[in-house]
Amino acid sequence: MSEGAYQRLWESSHVTLQELLDREQPLLEPVPERERQSFQYRLASLYLGYLGLLRGFDTAYDQMMQPQKRRLLRRLLDCVAGRVLELKDELVRVDMSESHCLDRVLQDLKLTPADLEVSIPKYFLLEQSSAMRERGLMLAEILSRMEPMSSKEDLPGMHRTEAIILVQKAERARQGRLRATFMKEIQREEERGRKIRDDGRHKFSQDQAALTVQKVWKGHLQRKRTQQDRRTEMEFIGMLPPPSQAEHLGIMSQACLGDDVRRLRQIEKEEEFQAAMEKAHSSLRETEGPDMKEKMKEQIRQWFIECHALTGRFPDYPDESLGGSYLIFADKTPEQVRMELETQVQESKKKEQAKSKEKEKDQKEKDKKGKRKGKDEKAKKVEADAMLQVLPSKFTPAISAGHMEYLNLWKNRQESVHPSQNFDSETLREEKRKKVEQEIRVQVDELMRQELRNLRLAVDREEERPLKAPKKKPGKKTGKKKKAKDLTPDRSVDSLYEELVTFGLLKKSETVALKDYIGDCLYLGSTLTLANKLPMPSLFDIRQNMALYAVLRLGSPDIHAMAPLIRSLLLVGPSGMGKKMLVKAVCTETGANLFDLSPGNLMGKYPGKSGAQMIVHMVFKVAQLLQPSVIWIGNAEKNFYKKVPKEEREMDPKRIKKDLTKAMRLLVPGDRVMLIGTTARPQLAELKGLCRVYERILLMPRPDYASRYVLWKHMIEARGFQVTQSLDISALAKVSDGYTPGHILQAVQSVLNERRLLQVAKRPLVASEFLGHLAKLDPVYREEEESMKDWYFKTPLGKKSMKLSKDQMEAEEAKLAKEKKKRK
Numbered sequence: 001m002s003e004g005a006y007q008r009l010w011e012s013s014h015v016t017l018q019e020l021l022d023r024e025q026p027l028l029e030p031v032p033e034r035e036r037q038s039f040q041y042r043l044a045s046l047y048l049g050y051l052g053l054l055r056g057f058d059t060a061y062d063q064m065m066q067p068q069k070r071r072l073l074r075r076l077l078d079c080v081a082g083r084v085l086e087l088k089d090e091l092v093r094v095d096m097s098e099s100h101c102l103d104r105v106l107q108d109l110k111l112t113p114a115d116l117e118v119s120i121p122k123y124f125l126l127e128q129s130s131a132m133r134e135r136g137l138m139l140a141e142i143l144s145r146m147e148p149m150s151s152k153e154d155l156p157g158m159h160r161t162e163a164i165i166l167v168q169k170a171e172r173a174r175q176g177r178l179r180a181t182f183m184k185e186i187q188r189e190e191e192r193g194r195k196i197r198d199d200g201r202h203k204f205s206q207d208q209a210a211l212t213v214q215k216v217w218k219g220h221l222q223r224k225r226t227q228q229d230r231r232t233e234m235e236f237i238g239m240l241p242p243p244s245q246a247e248h249l250g251i252m253s254q255a256c257l258g259d260d261v262r263r264l265r266q267i268e269k270e271e272e273f274q275a276a277m278e279k280a281h282s283s284l285r286e287t288e289g290p291d292m293k294e295k296m297k298e299q300i301r302q303w304f305i306e307c308h309a310l311t312g313r314f315p316d317y318p319d320e321s322l323g324g325s326y327l328i329f330a331d332k333t334p335e336q337v338r339m340e341l342e343t344q345v346q347e348s349k350k351k352e353q354a355k356s357k358e359k360e361k362d363q364k365e366k367d368k369k370g371k372r373k374g375k376d377e378k379a380k381k382v383e384a385d386a387m388l389q390v391l392p393s394k395f396t397p398a399i400s401a402g403h404m405e406y407l408n409l410w411k412n413r414q415e416s417v418h419p420s421q422n423f424d425s426e427t428l429r430e431e432k433r434k435k436v437e438q439e440i441r442v443q444v445d446e447l448m449r450q451e452l453r454n455l456r457l458a459v460d461r462e463e464e465r466p467l468k469a470p471k472k473k474p475g476k477k478t479g480k481k482k483k484a485k486d487l488t489p490d491r492s493v494d495s496l497y498e499e500l501v502t503f504g505l506l507k508k509s510e511t512v513a514l515k516d517y518i519g520d521c522l523y524l525g526s527t528l529t530l531a532n533k534l535p536m537p538s539l540f541d542i543r544q545n546m547a548l549y550a551v552l553r554l555g556s557p558d559i560h561a562m563a564p565l566i567r568s569l570l571l572v573g574p575s576g577m578g579k580k581m582l583v584k585a586v587c588t589e590t591g592a593n594l595f596d597l598s599p600g601n602l603m604g605k606y607p608g609k610s611g612a613q614m615i616v617h618m619v620f621k622v623a624q625l626l627q628p629s630v631i632w633i634g635n636a637e638k639n640f641y642k643k644v645p646k647e648e649r650e651m652d653p654k655r656i657k658k659d660l661t662k663a664m665r666l667l668v669p670g671d672r673v674m675l676i677g678t679t680a681r682p683q684l685a686e687l688k689g690l691c692r693v694y695e696r697i698l699l700m701p702r703p704d705y706a707s708r709y710v711l712w713k714h715m716i717e718a719r720g721f722q723v724t725q726s727l728d729i730s731a732l733a734k735v736s737d738g739y740t741p742g743h744i745l746q747a748v749q750s751v752l753n754e755r756r757l758l759q760v761a762k763r764p765l766v767a768s769e770f771l772g773h774l775a776k777l778d779p780v781y782r783e784e785e786e787s788m789k790d791w792y793f794k795t796p797l798g799k800k801s802m803k804l805s806k807d808q809m810e811a812e813e814a815k816l817a818k819e820k821k822k823r824k
């Protein structure tokens with residue numbers, strides 16, 4: 001695509017953005033509980049709108065070359081991603097569930113399930129590729145140093161003679177098998193010859209023979225034609241992929257190449273822009289700087305004089321933290337500024353007085369009617385709770401500002417067909433002028449403060465008035481965060497990193513893309529909800545939640561700092577549901593380090609209480625210093641065992657529980673560290689402790705039909721087999737109910753080996769081949785799944801969800817009963 005195409009994409013994205021911003025305000029107004037459905041609908045459509053925008057801005061930011069436009073796009077992209085995360089939180093709050101049935105909204109907005117996909121900004125990986133490469137090399141180097149020792153230990157020793165005997169045995173067996181097949185073939189040939197001799201030959205007349213040959217040939221020809229026609233029709237209506245896959249792949253790789261070339265040119269343009277910025281800065285400082293300085297000084301002096309003439313006193317110079325003299329230049333007269341300063345002081349005084357009075361009054365009233373007031377408050381609270389409302393967003397002001405900048409600067413440039421890829425020097429000078437002005441203002445402020453002191457002394461004979469520092473509001477904590485005691489103050493990050501790798505606490509993550517976590521969405525979610533059946537999350541929902549909760553947050557520091565904070569996730573599902581795969585995918589998509597704090601991995605390492613403390617300290621310290629990081633705990637239930645089983649007592653799985661809980665509390669917005677626990681038996685854990693550490697719990701029930709269908713198809717194709725009509729995937733999906741993706745993968749791997757791949761041209765693949773292997777595996781039994789669901793409905797969100805569905809059912813029943821009464 002050309003720059004013009006991306007420019008048009010940007011323009012259309014802003015049209016959508018304008019519409020979405022217009023729909024933000026009405027959502028802030030509280031809505032009564034009975035309008036929950038329409039509220040959900042509005043929220044969901046806004047969420048889908050922002051998801052689409054995220055995709056658009058990501059593509060435009062990834063491919064546009066003009067550096068100034070890219071800067072604005074980057075801001076917009078981060079803010080839109082943040083807004084998506086905020087809206088997801090709102091959806092969870094309103095739906096009381098981690099998965100949402102958006103099928104109806106999707107249909108109304110004429111969108112497809114692909115539009116539900118959360119696009120992961122490409123810059124997450126592209127912009128930190130060099131840091132990731134460096135870290136990867138360091139890890140590989142440490143691992144290679146460790147390998148020789150371990151490989152020596154692992155390999156069982158074998159004598160040379162023994163090895164030769166083993167090879168000879170295998171070779172003799174192979175030759176024997178070959179000879180046996182050969183002999184069998186000869187026998188069969190002999191048998192056939194004997195049979196023909198015994199039966200004698202059929203005697204056909206010439207016409208009869210010709211007729212038989214024609215019949216067979218014409219039948220074959222027609223069958224072939226019909227098959228071809230059917231295939232063409234299916235391709236035409238999009239039910240079958242086109243046969244020329246190679247051509248399609250060629251086009252795709254060419255497009256990718258084009259994208260890479262544009263990225264390289266982006267770098268060139270950025271370098272040009274950086275050089276121009278430096279040049280503009282220095283030239284502005286030299287040419288316009290002195291004039292600016294003089295002008296500012298004059299203006300400030302004028303302000304001194306006017307203030308003195310009006311009030312008889314020289315004004316207080318605004319503090320550096322308030323912006324210094326910028327406060328005076330912000331389109332206000334000196335008198336206005338002085339008035340504002342004074343009113344501010346007076347207001348704060350008044351507020352304090354009012355507060356102290358109120359407190360006294362409150363105290364008195366409390367004494368008088370303590371009980372009644374308590375009741376009133378409770379009633380009010382219930383009333384407020386029953387109202388649905390979206391919380392004010394942190395991102396919409398920034399999105400609006402970005403949108404305004406686009407409207408003012410870029411919209412009316414008339415360059416949608418051939419936009420310029422070079423930077424705009426006029427805009428650049430304008431921006432730099434502001435920067436230079438800020439720099440000079442700091443110097444001028446310093447000088448003018450001194451001048452003001454001198455003036456006071458000379459004119460009013462007044463000594464310096466100490467400037468009151470702005471009072472810190474009581475109760476509100478300052479930005480300082482609680483810090484844990486550093487147990488390794490004299491150690492470098494590199495040495496800690498090496499130690500963690502040596503002890504196997506920091507691992508090399510396999511490369512798995514999140515899109516390879518296959519699964520389809522739930523198409524009938526709304527219908528199920530209407531029938532008062534709680535829909536279970538689909539694999540698609542799980543992939544989407546991982547993208548939202550983990551990838552988007554860990555990928556960008558700006559998003560993490562402002563989005564609702566989520567420090568930990570717990571993936572709960574039977575074995576083979578792809579929990580570990582998702583952890584690896586998060587690391588791959590964000591370039592995060594993978595720390596392994598699974599109880600099994602900690603066995604025998606750093607013994608004792610202080611050892612556990614040291615493990616947690618080191619892991620969290622390195623994770624924070626080299627963020628983004630994922631701390632994975634497999635079999636997470638073991639840390640919170642209600643009762644530790646006898647055979648696991650030696651492992652002492654609960655030893656890091658206390659330190660882990662403490663360390664998690666110290667993570668603040670901006671610390672891109674996420675704890676991801678995975679468990680298949682959460683019932684064994686003490687619920688309270690588990691829910692305290694893991695803020696979000698994602699339940700992964702067995703896949704439904706739609707997901708199984710795409711899983712079979714994808715996994716068979718991934719092994720190099722073209723799915724043909726002879727293979728009934730629908731039947732496979734139907735009979736594999738109860739099996740996890742891991743089971744399906746195992747069945748596919750054992751059936752589709754290299755030998756079978758060679759035979760596929762002669763012997764097409766059929767569904768029954770997989771059944772034997774599938775039957776050998778244990779499915780997820782109903783009882784197991786039910787107990788997992790029961791457990792989930794005891795978690796805080798599960799409880800709320802259960803209550804909501806009960807309330808809705810009761811309300812509906814009451815309504816029906818009322819209608820019945822009316823009819824009677």
Ligand SMILES: Nc1ncnc2c1ncn2[C@@H]1O[C@H](COP(=O)(O)OP(=O)(O)OP(=O)(O)O)[C@@H](O)[C@H]1O
Pocket residue numbers: 516517518519539573574575576577578579580581582678679680741742743745
């Ligand atoms: N949705 C999926 N799409 C593609 N592959 C999948 C999917 N789910 C699981 N797999 C594959 O199944 C195999 C088993 O997955 P994984 O080991 O991640 O499961 P798990 O839930 O962590 O199991 P356990 O609880 O036993 O540790 C992996 O090879 C993974 O790649």
